[in-house]
Amino acid sequence: QVQVVESGGGLVEAGGSLRLSCTASGLTFGKSAMGWFRQAAGKEREGVACIIYNGDRSYYGDSVKGRFAISRDNAKNTLYLQMDSLQPEDPAMYYCAASSLSVCLGTWSSAGGFGDWGQGTQVTVSS
Numbered sequence: 001q002v003q004v005v006e007s008g009g010g011l012v013e014a015g016g017s018l019r020l021s022c023t024a025s026g027l028t029f030g031k032s033a034m035g036w037f038r039q040a041a042g043k044e045r046e047g048v049a050c051i052i053y054n055g056d057r058s059y060y061g062d063s064v065k066g067r068f069a070i071s072r073d074n075a076k077n078t079l080y081l082q083m084d085s086l087q088p089e090d091p092a093m094y095y096c097a098a099s100s101l102s103v104c105l106g107t108w109s110s111a112g113g114f115g116d117w118g119q120g121t122q123v124t125v126s127s
Contacts, residue, residue, distance in 0.1 A: 002026040002116040006096045009121030016086055016125075022079040022096030022118060030054070030074040033099040035114055036081045038092035038123075047109030048094070049081065053102040061109055063089070086125050093120040 008020040020036070036048040049070035051058040054076050069082040079096055097114040105112045 002098065004096050004098060004116055004118035006094065006118040006121040009094060009123045011124045011126060012086055013126050014086060017078060017082070017084045018086065018123060018125075020081040020083070020094055020096075020121060021111045022081075024077050024079070024096070024098055024116075027098055027116065029077040029098075031102055033104050033108075033113070034070075034072060034079045035099065035104070035108060035111075037095045037096050037097060037111065037114075038090075039095070040089075040092040041115075043092075045095075045111070046088060047111065050099075050104035050108040052104055057104075059108060081092070082084050083123070086123075088125055088127055091123055091125045094123050100102055 004024045006022045012018045033049040039045040050062045051070045055072045067085045071080045096118040098116040099113040101113045
């Protein structure tokens with residue numbers, strides 16, 4: 001029923017920028033908190049950012065704070081992740097996920113509340 005699809009990944013030089021998009025269907029997008037997560041080869045999945053249902057509040061993982069920005073356009077059922085100042089440690093598969101809740105729990109970074117996931121989009125940073 002629920003389909004989540006990411007796009008916008010690719011290769012970018014260190015210090016550059018990339019903008020990821022995520023479209024979701026089969027859910028009430030405007031009532032769901034949304035999140036971005038990533039998993040690099042050989043590493044555990046980590047929370048990148050979470051945004052509440054109306055976009056008024058957002059939260060970030062420590063490693064991306066100040067460099068990445070999450071946003072949403074509820075009229076288009078679309079979630080975005082603007083990534084600036086990309087660093088060699090940022091390459092990973094980036095996943096979009098929808099929460100069963102309207103807000104981001106304290107456990108959001110470990111995917112608490114997130115049940116519907118996209119297939120991922122790969123981000124690669126060249127040095």
